Amino acid sequence: MIQFEKFVLPNGLKVLVHEDKSTPMAVVNVLYDVGARDENPNKTGFAHLFEHLMFGGSINIPSYDEPLQVAGGENNAFTTNDLTNYYCQLPAENIETAFWLESDRMLSLAFGKKSLDTQRKVVSEEFKEHYINKPYGDVWHKMRELAYTTHPYRWMTIGKELSHIENATLEDVKSFFFKHYTPSNAILVVAGNTTTEQVKALAEKWFGPIAAGEKYERNLPIEPKQTAPRTMEVKANVPLDALYKCWHIYTRTDSRYYTTDLIGDILGGGASSRLFQSLVKEKKLFSNIECYHMGSTDTGLLTIEGKLVKGVSMKDAEAAVNEEIQKIKEQGVTDKELEKVKNKTESMMAFEDMSVMNRATSIAMYEQLGDADLINKELEMYQAVTAADVAKECSIIFDENNSNTLYYFAN
Amino acid sequence: MLNRTIAPPIKDAIEFDLKLKPYTFFELDNGVPVYTIDAGTQEVFQLEMVFYAGNSFEKQKAVAGATNFLLKNGTSTKTAFEINEAFEYYGAHCARACYNETAVINLSALNKHLDKLLPVIKEMITDSVFLEEELATYKQNSKQRLSVSLKKGEFVASRLIDAYVYGEKHPYGVYTNPEDIDALNTTQLKEFFKQYYVNGSCVMFVSGKLPADLKEKLNNNFGGLSIKANNEQLPASNLYPATEKKYRIQNDADGVQGAIRIARDFPNRHHPDFMKVMVLNTLFGGYFGSRLMSNIREDKGYTYGIHSYVQNHLQQTAWMISTEAGKDVSEATVEEVYKEMKLLREELVDEEELLLVRNYLIGTILGDLDGPFHIMGRWKNIILNKLDEKYFYNSIHVIKTITAEEIRELAKKYLNPEDFYELIVI
Numbered sequence: 001m002i003q004f005e006k007f008v009l010p011n012g013l014k015v016l017v018h019e020d021k022s023t024p025m026a027v028v029n030v031l032y033d034v035g036a037r038d039e040n041p042n043k044t045g046f047a048h049l050f051e052h053l054m055f056g057g058s059i060n061i062p063s064y065d066e067p068l069q070v071a072g073g074e075n076n077a078f079t080t081n082d083l084t085n086y087y088c089q090l091p092a093e094n095i096e097t098a099f100w101l102e103s104d105r106m107l108s109l110a111f112g113k114k115s116l117d118t119q120r121k122v123v124s125e126e127f128k129e130h131y132i133n134k135p136y137g138d139v140w141h142k143m144r145e146l147a148y149t150t151h152p153y154r155w156m157t158i159g160k161e162l163s164h165i166e167n168a169t170l171e172d173v174k175s176f177f178f179k180h181y182t183p184s185n186a187i188l189v190v191a192g193n194t195t196t197e198q199v200k201a202l203a204e205k206w207f208g209p210i211a212a213g214e215k216y217e218r219n220l221p222i223e224p225k226q227t228a229p230r231t232m233e234v235k236a237n238v239p240l241d242a243l244y245k246c247w248h249i250y251t252r253t254d255s256r257y258y259t260t261d262l263i264g265d266i267l268g269g270g271a272s273s274r275l276f277q278s279l280v281k282e283k284k285l286f287s288n289i290e291c292y293h294m295g296s297t298d299t300g301l302l303t304i305e306g307k308l309v310k311g312v313s314m315k316d317a318e319a320a321v322n323e324e325i326q327k328i329k330e331q332g333v334t335d336k337e338l339e340k341v342k343n344k345t346e347s348m349m350a351f352e353d354m355s356v357m358n359r360a361t362s363i364a365m366y367e368q369l370g371d372a373d374l375i376n377k378e379l380e381m382y383q384a385v386t387a388a389d390v391a392k393e394c395s396i397i398f399d400e401n402n403s404n405t406l407y408y409f410a411n
Numbered sequence: 412m413l414n415r416t417i418a419p420p421i422k423d424a425i426e427f428d429l430k431l432k433p434y435t436f437f438e439l440d441n442g443v444p445v446y447t448i449d450a451g452t453q454e455v456f457q458l459e460m461v462f463y464a465g466n467s468f469e470k471q472k473a474v475a476g477a478t479n480f481l482l483k484n485g486t487s488t489k490t491a492f493e494i495n496e497a498f499e500y501y502g503a504h505c506a507r508a509c510y511n512e513t514a515v516i517n518l519s520a521l522n523k524h525l526d527k528l529l530p531v532i533k534e535m536i537t538d539s540v541f542l543e544e545e546l547a548t549y550k551q552n553s554k555q556r557l558s559v560s561l562k563k564g565e566f567v568a569s570r571l572i573d574a575y576v577y578g579e580k581h582p583y584g585v586y587t588n589p590e591d592i593d594a595l596n597t598t599q600l601k602e603f604f605k606q607y608y609v610n611g612s613c614v615m616f617v618s619g620k621l622p623a624d625l626k627e628k629l630n631n632n633f634g635g636l637s638i639k640a641n642n643e644q645l646p647a648s649n650l651y652p653a654t655e656k657k658y659r660i661q662n663d664a665d666g667v668q669g670a671i672r673i674a675r676d677f678p679n680r681h682h683p684d685f686m687k688v689m690v691l692n693t694l695f696g697g698y699f700g701s702r703l704m705s706n707i708r709e710d711k712g713y714t715y716g717i718h719s720y721v722q723n724h725l726q727q728t729a730w731m732i733s734t735e736a737g738k739d740v741s742e743a744t745v746e747e748v749y750k751e752m753k754l755l756r757e758e759l760v761d762e763e764e765l766l767l768v769r770n771y772l773i774g775t776i777l778g779d780l781d782g783p784f785h786i787m788g789r790w791k792n793i794i795l796n797k798l799d800e801k802y803f804y805n806s807i808h809v810i811k812t813i814t815a816e817e818i819r820e821l822a823k824k825y826l827n828p829e830d831f832y833e834l835i836v837i
Contacts, residue, residue: 022452024427025778060415065700070767072424072774089778091427096419104415121712121737125668129715129735133668135562209413237665239558271483272495280552281491287552307555340500347502347521350453354782 002353002375004189004363005196009203011212012184016363016372017199018191020356026192027089027357028098030106031364033187034180035082036159037152037220037298045159046176048079049123049168054086056115058105071097079157082297083368089357092193096202102188103206106181111174123165127158135238139305139408146232147246147301147404151223182213187367191360223248223299230404235411240287241308243317244406246301247397249293253369258381259389260293260397264302265341266333266390267291267324272340275304275324285312285320297369301404302397314407325398332391345382423766424773425811431803432786437626440634446790447625448618450783456619457519457784460532461795462638464514464607467582467646471599472591477549478603479509482516484545486538489531491545497531505532511582512645512725513795514607522622529632536608537636541600554589565735567662568670568836575658575832576674576729578651583724612641614794618787645725652676658834666837669741673732673748675830677721680796684821686809688721688730691821694760694768695719695751696732698775702751703732711747713740725796730825741835755822759815772810 004018039046054077055064068075073090088098131137140156148154159165188207190199226248249260268275268291275289289306308317352358359375366374434446466475483505484491498505503520505528516535520528560566570586577584615633617625678685689697696703696719703717717734736744779785793802 023781025781061418066767067418069698069700069771069774071421072427072770072777074771074775074778091422091424091774091777093422094424097421100415100419107415118709118712122708122715125713125735125737126715128667128737133564133663133666133735135559205413237562237663239562240555270495270499272492272499277492281548284548284551287555307559309551310555336500340496340502343502344499345502347455347504350455350521351519354451354453354455354784356781 002359002363004372006372007200009183009208011208011210012182012215013203013207013210014187014367015199015203016187016189016367017194017196018189018359018363019195020192020359023192023356024092025089025356026092026095026098026190026194027087027360028095028102029085029087029189029191029360029364030102031086031187031189031368032084032181033185033368034084034216035080036155036157037081038180038218039152039155041152041155043164043168043172044155044161045123045157045165046168046172047084048157048159049119049165050173050176051077051079051084051086052119052123053109053115053173054105056112056119057110058101059108059110061101061104062110064101064105067097068101073098081153081157083365085361085364087357087361095190095194095198099202099206103210106183106186106207107210109177111170113170116168116170116173120165120168123158124162127162127165131156131158135236136242136408138236139242139244139406142232142234143244143246143404143406146230146406147248148223150221151298152220153223153296153298178213179216182216183207183210184212184215187364189360189364189367191363192356220298226402229400231407232405233407233409235409238408238410240310241314241410242408243306243308243314243321244408245304245321246404247399247402249300249302249397251299252295252297255381256389256393258378259385259393260302262338262341262345262382262385263328263390263394263397264291264293265344266337267328268304269341269344274328275306275321278324279306279320283320285309285317314409318405329394329398332394333387335387338385338387338390342382342385346379349379424770424777425766427773427777429773429776429780429807431780431789431800433800434787434790438640439630441636441638442640443613443615443633443638444640445615445617445626445629446787446794447616447621448783448787448790449621450618450786451620454522454620455519456522456525456617456621457517457787458532459616459791460516460536461513461614461616462515462608463512463612463641464603465510465512465582466585467512467648468607469603471594472585473587473595474599474603475514476509476587477546477595478600478608479507479514481541481545481549481600482507482535482539482608484549485540485542486534487540488538489534494531494535498528501527503528522620525622525628529628533632533636536638539604539608541597541604543597546595546597546600550592550595553592557587557589557592562663564662564666564668564670564836567660568672568834571658571660571836572672572674572731572832572834573729575653575834576676578653580651581648584651608638610637612643613638614641616787616791618783620783647726650676650727653832656829656832658832660834660836662836667738668735669738669835669837671732671734671736671741671744672834673745673831674729675825675832677728677730677825679724679726679728680798680802684824686806687813687817688821688825689806690768690772690810690813691755691818692719692721692730693772694764694818695755695826698771700767700771702754703748706751707734707736707744707747711740713737713744713747717744723792738837741837745833745835749828752822752826752828755826756819759819762815765815765818769810773807776807
């Protein structure tokens with residue numbers, strides 16, 4: 001059971017406190033409810049570029065990193081399609097340094113030209129390192145465009161194309177900031193060796209004076225129900241053929257999410273999973289295969305991806321995958337299989353909660369979903385999934401008309 | 412009115428009194444040493460069994476790694492599937508990995524399943540059978556994986572730089588080619604298994620919120636086996652460093668980045684300079700605010716990240732600078748690295764920057780001692796390097812007291828471009 005307290009400042013900033021006296025450290029985690037899905041289709045990659053700019057100095061403090069490091073702290077941040085999260089950890093005695101730094105960059109950035117010029121280049125190199133200069137690096141770029149016709153999950157967090165980042169202007173940056181980086185669009189979690197009383201006093205002092213700003217109302221286009229199978233063929237300079245199949249699933253807060261998550265594990269979540277055992281070990285059609293999803297807030301994708309053994313035809317490989325899909329649709333799963341993936345989930349949660357940093361980030365992410373207490377309730381929801389639920393969802397999700405297939409050929 | 416330009420007062424991290432929670436030690440009936448850290452709030456444990464079965468011990472390339480990998484692929488009573496199922500059913504994670512001197516099995520799980528899992532590990536380390544079919548699949552899939560990795564400049568660069576520094580015949584510099592994987596056979600694997608696992612030397616590290624009868628449980632499963640403590644010297648290997656120092660390699664005609672590696676040989680943790688160089692390295696390229704990051708990423712934007720580090724080897728080691736930079740700015744990046752070396756050799760670091768590095772390092776250690784697994788991680792490194800807690804406390808002392816003059820002297824001694832191998836793979 002993870003305890004926390006919550007209060008809201010008059011400017012709309014939600015604050016959650018998780019005390020843990022066993023550590024000498026404090027974690028300050030600020031989640032902004034903005035991700036790549038909130039971007040203009042012609043200016044993609046912005047939420048992530050922005051994450052970089054948040055380290056380029058704020059209105060009253062020229063450098064974010066330096067004073068934090070002087071205080072013995074460390075920090076990092078990440079951006080997804082759904083959110084942008086900043087976290088730092090420092091000795092609890094110096095906790096106020098984090099409040100000072102985080103509140104100033106929520107107040108306003110410095111918007112320096114130099115910072116933008118440099119970070120555009122840095123992000124371009126990041127784009128190249130992870131998505132261009134890597135075999136199969138463009139798979140998700142292509143798959144997202146295939147699977148989503150309307151919803152902004154059509155593009156990756158890094159952006160649709162390099163030019164969107166290269167062409168970003170200071171004006172774009174400013175308007176993005178004032179639209180999304182407001183107190184009412186943020187969640188502050190403070191965890192570790194602290195008290196609610198201390199956090200309250202510090203939050204009121206440092207974040208309290210920040211103007212509420214205009215609340216951003218998310219109003220994203222909804223992905224229409226897919227009505228026919230989609231396929232795409234790619235030829236690239238890679239050594240092996242690969243197969244990717246995706247099906248649309250539910251939103252993160254849908255009660256059927258838990259069933260879907262377990263289906264992924266049963267099919268392809270480890271060396272004793274169905275796809276691995278059947279297609280890698282027994283039939284030797286793939287050299288590796290897995291099934292996963294990304295835990296997206298809006299309707300996500302359940303994905304099977306595998307690399308084919310050299311000499312195996314794409315047709316045979318796909319037929320074998322389809323056969324496994326057919327099997328789970330028709331015969332469902334055994335109680336033992338279900339028990340296994342539930343045990344795995346329980347164990348994973350316990351390990352994730354070992355570190356105070358993870359707990360802080362999790363609390364923030366659950367709060368963004370609408371209820372921080374999900375962190376304590378989710379195990380029960382997984383436990384409640386029955387074999388009948390699995391059978392039912394398999395037949396809905398693995399509908400041919402809901403499938404997106406990418407054939408990635410070595411040339 | 413709140414003045415946001417003034418930083419709140421801080422307690423310098425160097426004023427913190429860092430303590431490394433001591434371990435508990437016992438031996439199993441067969442003399443195998445066990446180190447434990449009992450801490451934390453979650454009902455979980457991690458058991459790491461370290462065997463002296465790394466690639467330094469193999470007579471033919473790729474044998475140690477294959478043996479270690481196939482420990483999970485079948486015993487006389489269980490198929491690979493059944494072994495995996497035995498772990499996964501209980502939500503347990505059993506990882507294995509092969510390094511240069513050591514090879515490990517790492518089991519983590521909820522405490523309530525401990526009794527079900529230890530016998531499976533016992534079976535793996537006493538009764539693995541290395542079936543032809545399992546090896547054949549392993550060979551095929553390893554070669555496929557290798558073919559993908561070889562497309563990546565960073566993979567190729569990391570292999571080659573080690574080969575230059577240590578020599579391809581040295582266990583730290585050796586790398587696997589497809590023909591080495593082809594040459595593997597089950598006879599070699601079974602022999603290696605018998606010598607280095609069944610009758611091998613082993614040390615165990617257990618951490619978590621541990622059960623009171625842990626010793627008894629471990630003894631029941633492992634105390635009667637023919638594994639033993641490691642009392643022998645590690646195998647010594649000659650270095651065969653390359654004579655040529657600078658390399659430019661074309662790996663991918665369409666490559667848009669250069670994988671840059673710049674490295675020199677360096678002594679191990681027992682050398683008196685080692686701890687002090689850890690501070691110099693942090694300043695140079697060891698953290699986000701380092702000289703290399705500030706200049707090459709934050710000022711010039713040539714790269715997403717650039718780092719320097721000393722490799723974690725037990726015997727001799729290497730000091731490495733590593734980055735992926737834009738193709739057109741790769742040469743300029745190398746120049747900037749040497750410029751930063753020169754600055755460190757010629758100019759004293761000012762007290763403000765030095766205090767920042769001290770505070771950062773102490774803060775990091777403090778934060779890293781979060782929970783039983785991390786505490787054990789520190790101890791494991793100390794113990795495997797045949798050091799003791801003095802190493803930890805002396806490191807803290809060095810961080811707090813090293814002077815700008817000492818740092819400059821170390822830079823003069825170690826950061827000379829002519830001593831470095833230099834490689835760009837595009």
